[in-house]
Amino acid sequence: MADDKKSRKLATEAATRIPRMVRANTAATLKAKEEGKTVAYTFIVCWMDEIMRAMDIVPAWGESYSGICAAKRESGKFLEKAEAENFSRSLCTYATCNLGFDIWREELGGAMPPDAPWGGMARPDVILGSAQMLCDPRFKWPQATQHYLQDVPVFVGGVYWPPWDPNIDQREVEKYYVKYAVDELREAIRFLEKHTGRKMDWDKLAELVDLVDRTWNLFYETYELRRALPTPMDTGDAMNTMVPLAFMLATQEAYDFYKDLNTELKAKIERKEGVAEEEKYRLLWGAGLPSWFALSDFQYFNSKGAVFPVERTYREAQAIEGLEIPKTNDPLEHIAWRWVKYYTHWFDKARARKGSLPEVERLIEYIENYKIDGVVFHQAFSCRTWHAGIILQAEILKKVYRDIPVLIMEGDIVDISSYNEADTHNRIDAFIETLEAAKAKRN
Amino acid sequence: MTTAHVNGMATAEKYYTQYGLRARELKAQGQRSIGYLSALGPVEVITAAGLIPVRLKGDVSEAITKADAHMETIVCPFVRNVFDAVLKGKYGYLDGIVIPHLCDSTSRTYDTWSYNIDLPYSHFLNVPHVTDDPSVEFFKAILRVFMKSLEKLTGSTVSDDALAAAVKAHNQNRQKMRELYSLRKGNPPLVSGAEMTKVLVAAMSLPVEESTSLIESVIKEVRVKAASQDGKRARIMLVGDQIDDVVVTDIIEKAGAWLVMDDTSIGSKMYWGDVDVTPDPMQGIAERYLRKLPLATTYVDPQKSYDESLEARFGHIRKYADEFKVDGVILFIYKYCDPYGFEVPAMKSFVESSGTPVLYLEDEYSASTVARLKTRIEAFLEIIAQ
Numbered sequence: 001m002a003d004d005k006k007s008r009k010l011a012t013e014a015a016t017r018i019p020r021m022v023r024a025n026t027a028a029t030l031k032a033k034e035e036g037k038t039v040a041y042t043f044i045v046c047w048m049d050e051i052m053r054a055m056d057i058v059p060a061w062g063e064s065y066s067g068i069c070a071a072k073r074e075s076g077k078f079l080e081k082a083e084a085e086n087f088s089r090s091l092c093t094y095a096t097c098n099l100g101f102d103i104w105r106e107e108l109g110g111a112m113p114p115d116a117p118w119g120g121m122a123r124p125d126v127i128l129g130s131a132q133m134l135c136d137p138r139f140k141w142p143q144a145t146q147h148y149l150q151d152v153p154v155f156v157g158g159v160y161w162p163p164w165d166p167n168i169d170q171r172e173v174e175k176y177y178v179k180y181a182v183d184e185l186r187e188a189i190r191f192l193e194k195h196t197g198r199k200m201d202w203d204k205l206a207e208l209v210d211l212v213d214r215t216w217n218l219f220y221e222t223y224e225l226r227r228a229l230p231t232p233m234d235t236g237d238a239m240n241t242m243v244p245l246a247f248m249l250a251t252q253e254a255y256d257f258y259k260d261l262n263t264e265l266k267a268k269i270e271r272k273e274g275v276a277e278e279e280k281y282r283l284l285w286g287a288g289l290p291s292w293f294a295l296s297d298f299q300y301f302n303s304k305g306a307v308f309p310v311e312r313t314y315r316e317a318q319a320i321e322g323l324e325i326p327k328t329n330d331p332l333e334h335i336a337w338r339w340v341k342y343y344t345h346w347f348d349k350a351r352a353r354k355g356s357l358p359e360v361e362r363l364i365e366y367i368e369n370y371k372i373d374g375v376v377f378h379q380a381f382s383c384r385t386w387h388a389g390i391i392l393q394a395e396i397l398k399k400v401y402r403d404i405p406v407l408i409m410e411g412d413i414v415d416i417s418s419y420n421e422a423d424t425h426n427r428i429d430a431f432i433e434t435l436e437a438a439k440a441k442r443n
Numbered sequence: 444m445t446t447a448h449v450n451g452m453a454t455a456e457k458y459y460t461q462y463g464l465r466a467r468e469l470k471a472q473g474q475r476s477i478g479y480l481s482a483l484g485p486v487e488v489i490t491a492a493g494l495i496p497v498r499l500k501g502d503v504s505e506a507i508t509k510a511d512a513h514m515e516t517i518v519c520p521f522v523r524n525v526f527d528a529v530l531k532g533k534y535g536y537l538d539g540i541v542i543p544h545l546c547d548s549t550s551r552t553y554d555t556w557s558y559n560i561d562l563p564y565s566h567f568l569n570v571p572h573v574t575d576d577p578s579v580e581f582f583k584a585i586l587r588v589f590m591k592s593l594e595k596l597t598g599s600t601v602s603d604d605a606l607a608a609a610v611k612a613h614n615q616n617r618q619k620m621r622e623l624y625s626l627r628k629g630n631p632p633l634v635s636g637a638e639m640t641k642v643l644v645a646a647m648s649l650p651v652e653e654s655t656s657l658i659e660s661v662i663k664e665v666r667v668k669a670a671s672q673d674g675k676r677a678r679i680m681l682v683g684d685q686i687d688d689v690v691v692t693d694i695i696e697k698a699g700a701w702l703v704m705d706d707t708s709i710g711s712k713m714y715w716g717d718v719d720v721t722p723d724p725m726q727g728i729a730e731r732y733l734r735k736l737p738l739a740t741t742y743v744d745p746q747k748s749y750d751e752s753l754e755a756r757f758g759h760i761r762k763y764a765d766e767f768k769v770d771g772v773i774l775f776i777y778k779y780c781d782p783y784g785f786e787v788p789a790m791k792s793f794v795e796s797s798g799t800p801v802l803y804l805e806d807e808y809s810a811s812t813v814a815r816l817k818t819r820i821e822a823f824l825e826i827i828a829q
Binding site: 085090092129133139140141144146150154156157163165167168172173179180183187357382384385388389390395396 | 512513514515517544546548550551552553554555558559567569571572573577578580584585588739740744746749776778779780781782784785787788789791805
């Protein structure tokens, strides 16, 4: 096991700004408490970004903070704390790391646990969970947290999208999902108005909904620049540049960040500046959250001439015009349609190719558009959300598309005890050989 | 379709050991069956469509050999074991399956199921976790989509009258099972934990009328059978999700305790909440599955104090502990289970605060771990005895 953290060299200037932004997000929760603002524990893809920002609520992102703890290799003590309370090691380690932190902070009467990365995260005033198909911890984690922060009110809203079914046209059922989500988002607003004493500013909400649309478009356009040969940015950077989309959505700062990234990528393309010295293999990060304590593995890939111009992970945005969102004056309905369509707009493609799946169609689209030579998946043992179904995707991809080299790596997102750097590098080396053999065969 | 069960317990034993036997026999007579995963399978809708609802279970004595090639090992061991059984053709008699949205291990693997199983029909039922009014409205719509897909399978329309009749039949079934449970309240209990497990498993594999008839037969037998003359033993309650084998029960009872009650998804979680008779039968059905099944996958929050939240989530366990004079609770959770796993500290402290000790076990869905379970359970029983 690698004991020392190796810093990762970033390809873009924009990505180097991310640690400061993440730190600022964390610090904002502490400052908010001083200023009497409401701090909400919440989770990415909660569909409530615009609502929180419109009500001047400061989000505290548990997943982000656990990722920071992991990247700084400080998560072990929090995981142990949670385990001592009978939270199993097989549970989501984003959640257990954060729970360990919360438990410790409560034991200290509100003081931050020793060596808490970046000064720690503020105690929340409310917790906003969500029940979805995305993951169970989104509603179980808030409940578990409340066991230690018993005075903190929790809201969990149901925000779902239709499951893929080749025999059901999603258009027949989408309306049920949108209506349900709108009702639940209204409940969320009622909950926040009650607990913050502030009223929703509906004009501001509408403005922020528009800002998110523009951010999604800009994000999409910017990431599509990575199709260039050589690619100007790979997944190692994207695991940083996802921060504004995931944790700062509905802010001008997020929009401006992608504007800067867009400009920077265009300049790099102009200069034909790539990620690897010689770009030999172009890879797709097919699915899975990364091991936050081992992001330098992307650099190891790069050192072998392998780059990742595209990834499925943290690409939770599409060009709005491609989603065919019905026109509505209700900002909540627009939010609901945007998310529902984000998930279902791949369905028609999957239906058109017998035996395919929406997620596989997405991979195929990336493989073709980004001229991909191989696919890498990462399977984290503590997370079923992202990591169940990977075997199927790899299998169907080969069946309905072509026999493309695939690597499934195993590890975790936060728990470093599962990681062995030498083994990981050996697996990457073997995969590089497979890529080389496949390339030789093609030529 | 009703069959009188002359010897209820022997029949339960037969259907427990030869799971699905009756559905296979009825298939030969032209009856069709649908397998459903978990307590969230809406049996009323399946019955109303003229299909036999068969609860899917695995086999703890069977090693997973086929599923590993298709389903990740980080998925719930119970789900993987059932999937393995389906791949091995053990449910070849079914006309299809419905997988309700119970948890990540079901929702994130549904494509793996539908892609790999060799059955004519499969459906993912998107049950919401939240239980407020908009959730009930949404779930009603989703249940109608499910019903429509069954109508397509059978070629027949399901009337509201058929739904109402199915509701009545399943309510009767649950009422009978509760009657059988009540026979465990005495000291000594008239039904052992192993016997009860076998009845529960057999009952979930039969057409509803046959299931009710079987339970009635068992009740009659039990009422006349001589009570055990055993002296005082510790009275244990088992809590968890789908614990559908006697392995754990046998460890408890062979160690000299009685398993007198459960809060499992094949047991009391299934049988305590009836469907209310409502003008639109789907309303009552939706409300039951969202609001009356105390599953960890359901988000319950009265939006009041934390103590009231705990009462809403776990109050029934304390109530059972009083009614069945429980001396200790064994909380048995499968590995990789986020919904139950995140509840452990809250549930454990809530139950223990009323003076009932709790043993928490996290394990596999496999008989291979019996030795270590035995050690933990025996040690717990010794502590209770002190």
